[in-house]
Amino acid sequence: MESIVQALTDAYAQTWQEVLAGAIIFDLVYFAAGGVFYFYLFERRTNGLTLQQLPRYIVDPHLLRRTAPIEDARQSARIDRRSWLLRFLWAPPLTALATTLALVFGVFLSGKLDGWLGPRTPVSWPEWAILLCQVGTVFVVGDFGNYWNHRWMHRVPIYWSFHRVHHSAETLNYFTGDREHPLEVLPSVIIQGFWNGLGAGVVLWATGTSLQSGTLPALVALGVVWHIRTILYHSHFPLSFGPLDYIIGGPIMHQLHHSAESHHFSRNFSVQLFIWDWIFGTIYVPAKGETFRLGLSEEELGKANPHGTLKGLYLEPIQNAWRVLRCNGNRDRA
Ligand SMILES: [Zn+2]
Numbered sequence: 001m002e003s004i005v006q007a008l009t010d011a012y013a014q015t016w017q018e019v020l021a022g023a024i025i026f027d028l029v030y031f032a033a034g035g036v037f038y039f040y041l042f043e044r045r046t047n048g049l050t051l052q053q054l055p056r057y058i059v060d061p062h063l064l065r066r067t068a069p070i071e072d073a074r075q076s077a078r079i080d081r082r083s084w085l086l087r088f089l090w091a092p093p094l095t096a097l098a099t100t101l102a103l104v105f106g107v108f109l110s111g112k113l114d115g116w117l118g119p120r121t122p123v124s125w126p127e128w129a130i131l132l133c134q135v136g137t138v139f140v141v142g143d144f145g146n147y148w149n150h151r152w153m154h155r156v157p158i159y160w161s162f163h164r165v166h167h168s169a170e171t172l173n174y175f176t177g178d179r180e181h182p183l184e185v186l187p188s189v190i191i192q193g194f195w196n197g198l199g200a201g202v203v204l205w206a207t208g209t210s211l212q213s214g215t216l217p218a219l220v221a222l223g224v225v226w227h228i229r230t231i232l233y234h235s236h237f238p239l240s241f242g243p244l245d246y247i248i249g250g251p252i253m254h255q256l257h258h259s260a261e262s263h264h265f266s267r268n269f270s271v272q273l274f275i276w277d278w279i280f281g282t283i284y285v286p287a288k289g290e291t292f293r294l295g296l297s298e299e300e301l302g303k304a305n306p307h308g309t310l311k312g313l314y315l316e317p318i319q320n321a322w323r324v325l326r327c328n329g330n331r332d333r334a
């Protein structure tokens with residue numbers, strides 16, 4: 001128990017604050033650099049945009065790409081920004097809960113496996129190899145869990161009631177990745193905590209090692225990379241990684257996941273590695289230049305968007321979930 005408390009103290013007090021503070025700055029720089037790069041390569045040449053429009057393009061690219069009527073796009077972006085601010089009130093404890101659950105469950109499980117299958121002789125690998133093995137296993141098992149968690153969000157009607165908040169965005173920008181309902185995030189962190197803990201428990205037992213001091217910071221750093229990707233995913237830069245879209249997924253792959261068009265529904269659930277969509281047959285690689293409207297569905301755009309206000313964004317999912325419980329609510333989009 002003491003080692004768990006110690007690991008948690010290290011993770012939060014020393015690593016998290018520094019890494020996350022750095023991440024916000026890095027995010028902004030990375031996002032802006034992506035914007036400048038894309039602007040120069042595509043927009044400036046094809047649409048003849050001027051240099052004076054560049055700052056506006058970076059913070060509000062949808063205004064120029066016109067994926068939605070301008071007023072609908074502006075309202076969607078406004079709600080993104082407000083919900084992003086409000087998120088600070090409830091998200092940090094839930095993030096902490098995910099890490100705590102993963103750590104406690106991981107250590108508990110490896111102890112149980114010791115009891116059930118007998119302890120393993122500790123591997124005699126160099127420290128860096130043990131670290132790599134621990135981080136790699138937790139990452140891959142956790143990401144497999146991410147894929148299924150996201151698939152369940154779309155498949156389980158009550159879970160979808162809350163995940164709809166993320167999909168009701170009609171434009172993508174810096175804040176859209178964090179457009180989530182707390183009642184989606186709560187079950188989500190518990191499920192993620194379980195999968196990450198499962199990865200940790202199995203690798204600790206199989207290698208006969210204890211948690212390396214660098215494992216948590218490395219996983220936090222990976223979380224930062226994830227966050228940066230989330231920002232590029234929620235942008236209008238239609239970047240594809242070519243054949244690598246099947247393995248790591250370019251931003252275009254997640255942008256497609258936000259399509260309001262029914263033939264795009266239930267595709268591209270992967271969060272980090274896109275091999276999961278490939279393996280389980282849910283991958284959709286958009287054709288070059290393929291465009292689509294973003295949002296919940298073609299019937300719930302603009303004035304019909306149930307989350308056109310902050311109040312709607314927080315309350316409508318609860319009403320929807322209540323209707324689902326009484327068996328006549330919005331079903332999943334499969
Ligand atoms: Zn989704």
Ligand SMILES: [Zn+2]
Nearest residue numbers: 166177234254
């Ligand atoms: Zn998204």
